[in-house]
Amino acid sequence: MNRICQLFGISFPVISGGMVWCSGWKLASSVSNSGGLGLIGAGSMHPEVLSEHIRQCRAATSLPFGVNIPLMYPNVEEIMHLVVREQVPVVFTSAGNPATWTPFLRSHGILVAHVVSNTRFAVKAAEAGVHALVAEGFEAGGHNGREETTTMVLLPLIRSAVDLPLMAAGGIASGEAILAAQALGADGVQIGSLFASTTESSAHPHFKQRITEAAEGDTLLMLKALAPVRMLRNPFFDQARAAELSGAGVEELKLLLGKGRAKKGMFEGDLREGQLEIGQVAAAISRSEDVRIVMERLRSEYLSARNRVCAESFTPTLE
């Protein structure tokens, strides 16, 4: 049986990323109810809001779900105790040192997966005792690694360094890409952009619309002097880009960014002044659909791509 399905108790190893301003209880429960693992994104929630989402999610599904916790989160300690109190079965951690909280979560019977963008962090996470890893490539939306290593290159490097159940993230929005991730050694995938665009996503309708209209080259990894983040082109993007090209420093970029840019764009729908975080693969997303439809399509695309690959070999079998 597939290691990710076995670990999380799901039927299809597709995890919906715990995205700020997108991943609330509606999205998470819908993904879990469709056979995947839905994650609630704690990164944009105050503790009391997170508790409410966890309770609503539990009311909406009897199946496993999880919470993504960025380890840089200001109230991280409060959040860790909260997920234990609420008996959340799975926690995905990101953006920080997994050694700090993994033993605590494990001691309360919580399954822990950690998101990494290079092999060094993958090995550190394995040493910290995580149950699984997410290898996130350069093409992914949101905050992103400084090495700029793409999913195609990163996944095999991490696969050969660590034997833990491994999920691929970055550039995945189709069953063909899920099969490609499997070919590269992944046991499952974490999908962000595609789920951010679904009916059940908490993102503002204007942002969902913009995702479906995004074209090739419409996103770039920006604000590298602060924390690299993949942003969709809009007037704020242009300002940030101009500042970077003119050699702006950390302070200048912080000033430009200000507070609440992501909320403004992704949750409030201000497509001009907001920061719109999405992956390169948005270029392949043409409509906003229900999670159930999306999950069914991923399954059937995966199976037909697999049938195609298993029917046509690139080379005659060696004697």
Add this chain to the structure above:
Amino acid sequence: MNRICQLFGISFPVISGGMVWCSGWKLASSVSNSGGLGLIGAGSMHPEVLSEHIRQCRAATSLPFGVNIPLMYPNVEEIMHLVVREQVPVVFTSAGNPATWTPFLRSHGILVAHVVSNTRFAVKAAEAGVHALVAEGFEAGGHNGREETTTMVLLPLIRSAVDLPLMAAGGIASGEAILAAQALGADGVQIGSLFASTTESSAHPHFKQRITEAAEGDTLLMLKALAPVRMLRNPFFDQARAAELSGAGVEELKLLLGKGRAKKGMFEGDLREGQLEIGQVAAAISRSEDVRIVMERLRSEYLSARNRVCAESFTPTLE
């Protein structure tokens, strides 16, 4: 039968990129003699040198081979007449408008493939009448697209826009990655970095050594204000990086780059002052080997990855 094997008359749809300072007759003929399609890189050759390599290649193999011609090449007209005169069976064009020379090459019975980094150029190349396309992702070495679209994202976008035989390039140095490219809709692959490191590559031994020592994050796409090129970290890289971070303009970068930087690094082996062009996947290359060994490994890795994927499904078959 596989469309790329059929088109070029080869047994394994693996093409060795026509890389400046690496792809001479030795590398090209060895790849062709191992069942792939070897390309000679005209980009770093004076016309008379190119003729000599074509003749030596023909003397070393009776199998099909090709020449890669960057369309920005100063003597491009002379080169085009040269490949016709020398009856080169296959030409890969890159970095320019395929409409200019494709009809001429076709009229002389030459098979034409064009390298693209976005869907718009792929459609233009198809309209220009090329026989095949190479979709080159952000992780690839050498000159590279401004959109920064990775192989994982680019390949399916081009696959769905154009029905021509399609090769994937960027991030491919293993049989697992060849299978991943097939999953994403490719009919074959073009491999650069791995062949640049082989015994038969014309690259300087110091550069080959440096490729095998390259670690994750050791390359970045640089000189974006001029023509984006993926470079390996070295003192020259650091100079260029510092200039870019301080907002250097076109003229300043041109001055810094000067002339013959790539030759100095890749062919003359000056690892400090030279420009070292290589793909991200160099991080996965640990030794310099003979082309025959490399091709055998790619075949067996591909076949065992395919057996693995065809044996373990991520999801039960739908009724």
